[in-house]
Amino acid sequence: DGGITQSPKYLFRKEGQNVTLSCEQNLNHDAMYWYRQDPGQGLRLIYYSQIVNDFQKGDIAEGYSVSREKKESFPLTVTSAQKNPTAFYLCATSGTGIFYGYTFGSGTRLTVV
């Protein structure tokens, strides 16, 4: 089945550590996105990539980094510079289908301990 796989589902980070969240897709979609979700704040865009080897900052990119070396993969690194990383992180893709909607992964919940 085609889809998006985010891993791990739960992740715990100590203060000062970098952690990497995985997002893999087999939908053959060109565009990929990372969102952060906090209670009552909806979805906030961190980074997005519309093509391999290219990505752009979203609204809250500070303290995060990404890479897009393969079409299928768009990992997100939460660096120690991100002061409040505890949140639910969602990866999404978008193809060139007739309605240009997004397809979402199941999310990773990151907690700082």
Add this chain to the structure above:
Amino acid sequence: GEDVEQSLFLSVREGDSSVINCTYTDSSSTYLYWYKQEPGAGLQLLTYIFSNMDMKQDQRLTVLLNKKDKHLSLRIADTQTGDSAIYFCAERQGRKLIWGLGTSLAVNP
């Protein structure tokens, strides 16, 4: 501005209809979407409508679009406890989706 606005909470009784409202901003032709998010999960596309349509129906879901007022609504008929979730409205602007904050729907037995 580019805000998409939704009310934050809605509570209904099981078996009643739910109506979730959204206002958007872009007056040009675009797609508008409704997504559902269950606790601890990703977002699932429920339905979409193109801005040249007034209504779209899909089983228990009815989407109404008032282009003059830039108002979008999602009606869920015969609401069930399994419909309890957060519902997001989104508007396509160019290659981006602009999201509302989500409406949390509580279904009471």
